[in-house]
Amino acid sequence: MGKYHHGDVRNVLLQQAENILTEEGPSGLSLRRLARLTGVSEAAPYRHFDGKDGILAAVAIDAFERFAERLEDVAANIKKHEERIMALGAAYVHFAVDFPQHFRLIFGRERPPLDQYPELREAADNAFDVLQRAVTSVDRRADMTLNEAATAYNRALAAWSRAHGIAMLVIDGMIVPPADQELDDFVLGLLAEDLTAPDNT
Amino acid sequence: MGKYHHGDVRNVLLQQAENILTEEGPSGLSLRRLARLTGVSEAAPYRHFDGKDGILAAVAIDAFERFAERLEDVAANIKKHEERIMALGAAYVHFAVDFPQHFRLIFGRERPPLDQYPELREAADNAFDVLQRAVTSVDRRADMTLNEAATAYNRALAAWSRAHGIAMLVIDGMIVPPADQELDDFVLGLLAEDLTAPDNT
DNA sequence: TTGTTAAAGTTAACAAAGTTAACATAAGAA
DNA sequence: TTCTTATGTTAACTTTGTTAACTTTAACAA
Structure with missing residues (x-):
C-alpha cells in the first residue's frame, strides 16, 4: 500500500526533524513519531540515517x-x-x-x-x-x-x-x-x- | 523476601543517583537501573520520589x-x-x-x-x-x-x-x-x- | 494484647521508544 | 529478461517511565 521509492523520503524526514526540533527540542524528536509524521513506516528512517544520532547529526x-x-x-x-x-x-x-x-x-x-x-x-x-x-x-x-x-x-x-x-x-x-x-x-x-x-x- | 522498611532507601537511591550522574550524566540515569543498583524493586523509587524528574530535582x-x-x-x-x-x-x-x-x-x-x-x-x-x-x-x-x-x-x-x-x-x-x-x-x-x-x- | 491504618515494599502490566531481523517491492543494470 | 540493490514494510525484542493492585511492616489506639 505504501508508495515505494517516492524518492524524497530522506529530505522530508530531515525537514520534519527540523520542525520538531524547532518546536520541542531534541528530546521531543522520536524516530517513530518522525516516521509517523512523515507518513512512512516506523523503521524507514533507518534506511536513510544511522539511527537517531544519525538524524541529529544531519x-x-x-x-x-x-x-x-x-x-x-x-x-x-x-x-x-x-x-x-x-x-x-x-x-x-x-x-x-x-x-x-x-x-x-x-x-x-x-x-x-x-x-x-x-x-x-x-x-x-x-x-x-x-x-x-x-x-x-x-x-x-x-x-x-x-x-x-x-x-x-x-x-x-x-x-x-x-x-x-x-x-x-x-x-x-x-x-x-x-x-x-x-x-x-x-x-x-x-x-x-x-x-x-x-x-x- | 525483600527487607521492608530498612529505612534508608531514599538516601541510598539518592546517593546512587549521584554516582550515576557523576559517571554518565543525566541520560544514563534510568529509574529502573537505579532501582536495580540499589537492590530494590523497580517501582520502589516512586514511593520516595515524584518519578524521574523528582529524582533529578533532588x-x-x-x-x-x-x-x-x-x-x-x-x-x-x-x-x-x-x-x-x-x-x-x-x-x-x-x-x-x-x-x-x-x-x-x-x-x-x-x-x-x-x-x-x-x-x-x-x-x-x-x-x-x-x-x-x-x-x-x-x-x-x-x-x-x-x-x-x-x-x-x-x-x-x-x-x-x-x-x-x-x-x-x-x-x-x-x-x-x-x-x-x-x-x-x-x-x-x-x-x-x-x-x-x-x-x- | 489485638485491630486498624498508613507507609513502604512488591509484582504485573501498559505504552512508547530505539533498534534489528526477515521479508517485499521497485528500479535499473546485466 | 533476470539479478541485484536500494528502499520499504511488518514484526519482534529490549529498555524505559509509569501506574494499578496487592502485601507487608511498623506504629499506635483500644
Whole structure:
C-alpha cells in the first residue's frame, strides 16, 4: 500500500526533524513519531540515517552551516578589527536567540559525538574557524612575537566565551534582555564591560 | 523476601543517583537501573520520589547547594571588590570543571522545571543570590543614581556570563586550558581581558 | 494484647521508544 | 529478461517511565 521509492523520503524526514526540533527540542524528536509524521513506516528512517544520532547529526550539520553563514556575513562586512569582534559576539548571541534549539543542539549534550560523524566535525570546525579567523585575522602578522600571538589568542577566547555565556544564559531565561533595548545593543554593552576598570558611572 | 522498611532507601537511591550522574550524566540515569543498583524493586523509587524528574530535582538541589557553598566561601574570604568578582568567576568555572555533570544538570535542559519543584527553585535562587550579592554588595549604596545602579547590574551580568561561557566551553572540550597553567590563573586571565582596549603586547 | 491504618515494599502490566531481523517491492543494470 | 540493490514494510525484542493492585511492616489506639 505504501508508495515505494517516492524518492524524497530522506529530505522530508530531515525537514520534519527540523520542525520538531524547532518546536520541542531534541528530546521531543522520536524516530517513530518522525516516521509517523512523515507518513512512512516506523523503521524507514533507518534506511536513510544511522539511527537517531544519525538524524541529529544531519540536523546539527545544517545548524552549524547556518550559524557559520551568519557569522561570516557579519565578519565580511566590517573592516575595523575591534568592531568586528564585537559585532561577531552580537551575531553569535542573536543566532542563539533566533534558533535556541539549534544552538543547544550544536553545543549541548544531545549533539552526537564529533568523532563518529566526520561531516559533523567538519561543519563544527568550519564554524569555529570562521570565528577564529575573524577575531585574529588582523593580529596574525608574520612578525608577531610569541607573546603577542598568545595575547591575540586569548582575546579570541575571551570574546568567544563571553558571547557564549550570554547566549546560554539568555536562552535559558536566566538573563532577560531589557525590552526597551535592541538585543544587539544589550549584548554589545555586556561585551564591552571591563571588569578590571574602577566602577564609576 | 525483600527487607521492608530498612529505612534508608531514599538516601541510598539518592546517593546512587549521584554516582550515576557523576559517571554518565543525566541520560544514563534510568529509574529502573537505579532501582536495580540499589537492590530494590523497580517501582520502589516512586514511593520516595515524584518519578524521574523528582529524582533529578533532588540531585539538582544538592548540586545547587554545593555550588552556592563554594561561591560563598570564596566571596566571604575576599574583601576587595574587584578581586572578589574575579575570584568568584574562577570558582564558578572551577566548580564546573570539578563537577561537569552537576553543572550541566543545574544549567541544562535536563533540569526539571523550577515551577514544579519549589525547593529546587529556592536552591537555584539562593545560588544566584550569592553571586548577585557578592558582585554588587559594594555598589549597592543608598545614594546611587539610577545610572550607577544600572552600571553595577551590568557588571554583574558581564562577570556572570563570562564565567558561564568559559565554564561551558571548557567542559564541552571546545576550550582546552593550557596544561602548564593553573586553571584559576587561566580563567582570571580571560576574565580580565578588555575587548575594547587596543591590542598591544 | 489485638485491630486498624498508613507507609513502604512488591509484582504485573501498559505504552512508547530505539533498534534489528526477515521479508517485499521497485528500479535499473546485466 | 533476470539479478541485484536500494528502499520499504511488518514484526519482534529490549529498555524505559509509569501506574494499578496487592502485601507487608511498623506504629499506635483500644
